[in-house]
Amino acid sequence: NEILLDTPQNHNIHVPGDHDWIFFMATAGATYVIETSQLGGEMDTIIYLYDEDGEELAQNDDGGEESLASRITWDVNSTGILYVMIRTYWDDGAGPDMQYSISVSEGTPYEADAHEPDDTMDQASEIEIGSRQSHNLHVTGDHDWISFQVVIGTDYVIETSNLGDRIDTIVSLYDAAGHFVTSDDDGGDEELASRLTWTPQEDGVVYVLVRDLGDDEAGPGTEFGVSVREEATVLLVADEYEPDDTMAEAGEIGMGEAQTHTIHTEGDHDWLSFEAVQGTTYLIETSNLGQEVDTVVFLYDDHGEELAQDDDGADEPRASRITWTAEETGTVHILVHDYKDNRAQPGMQYDISVRELEAGGDETRVHDYSGNWFESPLP
Structure with a gap:
């Protein structure tokens, strides 16, 4: 039966092994969501998507919002008819x-991640040893490939991390000729994450395929990181606020809040933002610095105009402090980076906080956000 967009059809499994087929006209460049819902008490759907030649494009079991329902998200490359087959999971009720x-x-x-297209071995994105890439599954059945150079006798660790709540990664390793070498499903430290430890027998390029175990998820919740390192090296872990490397990616910081950040890659820039109120004075400062970091803090308005900056103005060695009064109400942005801006190593963590100041006669007082003001050591 033909199905029209946004026009649900009601079906049932009336005999064991009943398969229901529908089709619809798809337009190149469009994204379609095919999903089941309103399942009966004994129903567990699985759906398949096929092109006009009968080639399977995608399938899904339990990806729908409703328990045991199914969903496929598909980007169409060429205009034509697509077919959908729906059946019960056990196919016998x-x-x-x-x-x-x-x-x-x-x-x-x-939105696809920055490394797309990387859906085939030929499209694999190169990853540097000791680094991590952020990926997602932007369409059902998305496969992400990476490649890197190996040296004979060196132990390499390939692993996934920071998994979204709808992905279970499986990692497969291939040699330069496309021959399967090894794979892992749940060997990582994080639940459902993957880890391979492998020693090459010759120099050359190798390829890694990362996909969802069921190969049927897509969209929000399918994010993951993939990294490659030599086993003896330490991989610096990004803090929970990444990605925050541009003003557009700035994470919000609340009044009185302290956030812990790290310099996890060379040239890492951490951006934050907060809402300033005209006439209010704010204290922005770094503290609890790791032994290897020397912070520099910049303040910008919402148009990217620099308002203030500081290097070593705080009481703590190498920490930074800006005291600034807002001339108008609006969003302001904070940039923090290491003074040298060309290194990343253990000991490069720091805290950043924003607080309001209140002028109090001959002294300056800081709000502690528990209903009190206390004297500040600021001049």
Whole structure:
């Protein structure tokens, strides 16, 4: 049966092994969401997507919002007919509680990560030893490939981390000729993350494929990081506020809040933002610096105009402090980076905080956000 966009159809499994087929006209460049819903008490759907030649494009079991429902998100490359087959997971039941609804809608594309296209070995993005890349599954069945140079006899660790709540990674290693070498599913430290430790027998390029175990997830919650390092090296871990490397990626910091950040890559810049109120004076400072970091802090308005900066103005050695009064209400942005801005190593963590100041006669007082003001050592 043909199904129209945004027009759900109600089906049921009336005999064991019943398979329901629908089709719709797809337009090149569009993204479509095919999903089941309103499942009967005994129903567990699985759906398959096929092109006009009968080639399977994607499948999904339990990716829908509703328990046991299914969802496929698909970006269409060429205009034509697409077919969908729906069946019960066990494919052997039938009866009054085996009904479901199926719908097709045009969705908003989930933004692909910066390394796309990397869907084949030939498109693999190169990763530097000792670094991490951030990826996501932007369409159902998305496969992400990376490559790196290896040296004979060196032990390498390939692992995934920072997994979203809808992904279970599996990592597979291939040699330069495309021959499978080894794989891992859940060997990482993090739940459902993967880790391979491998020693090459010759110099050359190797390839890594990272995908979802079920190969049927896409969209928010499918983010993951993948890293490659020599086993003897220490991989610096990004803090929880990454990515925050540009003004556009600035994370919000609340009044009285202290956030812990790290310089995890050479040239790492950490951006934050807060809402300033006209006439209010703010104290922005770094503290609890690791032994290897020397912070520099800059303050910008929402147009990117520099308002203030400081290197070593805080009481703590190598820490920074800005005291600034807002001339107008609006968003302001903070940039923090290491003074040398060309290194990353253990001991490069720091805290950053923003607080309001209140003029109090001959002294300056800082709000502690528990209803009190206390005297500040500021002049």
